[in-house]
Amino acid sequence: MGSTTQLRHLRRCRRLSSFSPPSSPLRNPNPPLSPFLPRFASNPFPQPFHGGIPSRSFSRPSWPGPSDDSRGGDAYISSDPEVELGAILGSEDGREVSSVGGTIVEGVAGDGESLWDYPVGAVVALLDGYHDLTGLPWWVIISTSTLALRFSLLPVLILQLKKAGKIAELLPKLPPPLPPPLSGRSFREQYLFFQQKRRELGCPSFLWNFAFFTVQFPCFLLWMTSIRSMCLSNHPGFDLGGTLWFQNLTDFPHGVLGSTFPILIASLHYINVQISFQTVQLANLRGMLGLLAKYYKLYLDILAIPLLLVGFCIPQGSLVYWTTNSLFTLFQQLSLKNTYVRAELGLPALKVLEKKTIAPENIPPESCSSIDIELSVESLPPEKLLELALQELAAGNQDRALPLLRIATEKDPDLVRALIAMGQTLCSKGSFVESAEYFERAIPKIEEEDALLVLACFGAGVSHILQGNKQEGIKHLKRIAELREPDEPMDKACYHKGLVMLGSTLFQEGEKAEAVKYLRIAATYDPAVNAYVKECEDAMEVTNQSTG
Numbered sequence: 001m002g003s004t005t006q007l008r009h010l011r012r013c014r015r016l017s018s019f020s021p022p023s024s025p026l027r028n029p030n031p032p033l034s035p036f037l038p039r040f041a042s043n044p045f046p047q048p049f050h051g052g053i054p055s056r057s058f059s060r061p062s063w064p065g066p067s068d069d070s071r072g073g074d075a076y077i078s079s080d081p082e083v084e085l086g087a088i089l090g091s092e093d094g095r096e097v098s099s100v101g102g103t104i105v106e107g108v109a110g111d112g113e114s115l116w117d118y119p120v121g122a123v124v125a126l127l128d129g130y131h132d133l134t135g136l137p138w139w140v141i142i143s144t145s146t147l148a149l150r151f152s153l154l155p156v157l158i159l160q161l162k163k164a165g166k167i168a169e170l171l172p173k174l175p176p177p178l179p180p181p182l183s184g185r186s187f188r189e190q191y192l193f194f195q196q197k198r199r200e201l202g203c204p205s206f207l208w209n210f211a212f213f214t215v216q217f218p219c220f221l222l223w224m225t226s227i228r229s230m231c232l233s234n235h236p237g238f239d240l241g242g243t244l245w246f247q248n249l250t251d252f253p254h255g256v257l258g259s260t261f262p263i264l265i266a267s268l269h270y271i272n273v274q275i276s277f278q279t280v281q282l283a284n285l286r287g288m289l290g291l292l293a294k295y296y297k298l299y300l301d302i303l304a305i306p307l308l309l310v311g312f313c314i315p316q317g318s319l320v321y322w323t324t325n326s327l328f329t330l331f332q333q334l335s336l337k338n339t340y341v342r343a344e345l346g347l348p349a350l351k352v353l354e355k356k357t358i359a360p361e362n363i364p365p366e367s368c369s370s371i372d373i374e375l376s377v378e379s380l381p382p383e384k385l386l387e388l389a390l391q392e393l394a395a396g397n398q399d400r401a402l403p404l405l406r407i408a409t410e411k412d413p414d415l416v417r418a419l420i421a422m423g424q425t426l427c428s429k430g431s432f433v434e435s436a437e438y439f440e441r442a443i444p445k446i447e448e449e450d451a452l453l454v455l456a457c458f459g460a461g462v463s464h465i466l467q468g469n470k471q472e473g474i475k476h477l478k479r480i481a482e483l484r485e486p487d488e489p490m491d492k493a494c495y496h497k498g499l500v501m502l503g504s505t506l507f508q509e510g511e512k513a514e515a516v517k518y519l520r521i522a523a524t525y526d527p528a529v530n531a532y533v534k535e536c537e538d539a540m541e542v543t544n545q546s547t548g
Contacts, residue, residue, distance in 0.1 A: 116225070123226035124235075131237070138241025138249055139320050142227060146324040149219060150332070156215050158345055161336070163208035165348030170203040220325065224318060231315035238317060249317030261319035262311025268326035270304040273297065275333045339403040382412035389421060398425050409438075416442045416452055423459050427466075436463035451491040454480055458498040470505055477502035481518060496525040503532065512540045 131141050175197055179190035231238060231250045238249040245257035253261060277297050311319060335341050342348070380388070385408035392401035402425055408418040423438035439460035446453040457476045465473035480498040499522040506515035516536045523529040 119222055120226045138237055139243055142320045143324045146321050150328045153216055157212045160208055160211045161347050163204040166204055170201050173201055174198055227321050228318045231317040246316040251316055253312050261323055262308050264323050265311050266304040266308035268330055269307055272329050273300045338399055340399050343403050382408040382415050386418045414445055416445050420456055427463050432463045432467040436460055451486040454491055454495050458494055465505055474505055496522045500529055507536055512536050
């Protein structure tokens, strides 16, 4: 109570001293007003003391500012609280305040600070330096620094996922950490046996499952606290550091557009929860684990409502950080669920859910049931990988099918259907050079009578033509004309489509007579091709007339 009274007294004294000559702050605390009337002629309501010094100066030490001599007269008010208090009480460095004000200086400079103030001050200084260096608006500074922070944490997450994959691989070989019922072992003996076996197998510690959380959560709180303190202390530039509807980053959300950030944060939280539990089959979890997982997800779903309400009680600068962080989490989850991205990062393949029917001979038929078994993609045979990839292609998921086809072709280089499917998928994605390689790898492995040879030659020819290598493409397409016409409708359509492609390419290369020959063969299957035949014949006639 005494400190508060003294602080109020000091502020009142500072208001009076700010109107006096700088050379003698307290020499005449009640000077006549007439000599100073010209100073306030342009502004009859001078700015009070608390408006001239940032409020954050009393929460943590400020960086040293310029001296009094650098600014003229009463226009300058020092940003260093010790200098201010020292000027009021006649001390050179402000240390005498400790004998008068008790905890005032101590709360500013030492014992009153918590350990959390030092990292917060470091983050504030870092953001200030970034802002001074780039000159970007504060909302861009907050967003880009958040992205930089999250990108810097990605190696920890990738390392954790690799360790977790190793743990999942070796977990079936480990004994339980707790003694089984009626085993006769004590908890200590069973746990030591578990640790010994884990070390023998080279299994990482289970604590790796919490590595990313232990790093990311403190960083989230530190960044959130730092930006919030900057907002609440009216950090220089924050009042005009936003854009669109959030011009003032120190303001709380208000109005119709002010609800945008709270709604975004609550929605992104809900979406991230759904994506996180997408691969968890809650219906298949039994016992206490299943019950806990079910209610935990329900709790996270309901948590979106409190987050929506909390969003209206947070400054807009903090909401910019929170929204950017949630958007990055969404992008991170979607990327790490992509099998192609996981393969590039060297992460273990995602597990796929496969239905298997267990029907051993020694089990009665009525007891057989269909159960869900999670299998690693790496453990599946090439034929099964091809089947899964074709299902993904039928559903339009080319990015998920590509890694499956790649693994299938690596396991069985002679699996022709996988090579052709890989070539087709790469060709549709515009990777013509790589697609031509897969088609050409498949061609020597296919017999002449197999209809797949038509498909492989067609794919190789089209891939070469689309990458500009027309002569090589014509060579593959001409081989189609040498093959027997397939009987299956789909294969027959591919056969004649290859002839049309061949005739069109030959026509563009100036070989009109040869183009007409192949187009006439295709016209027997599709009469619409006769239009191309007539166009070629007319072009040949014009050429003959010009040469004649």
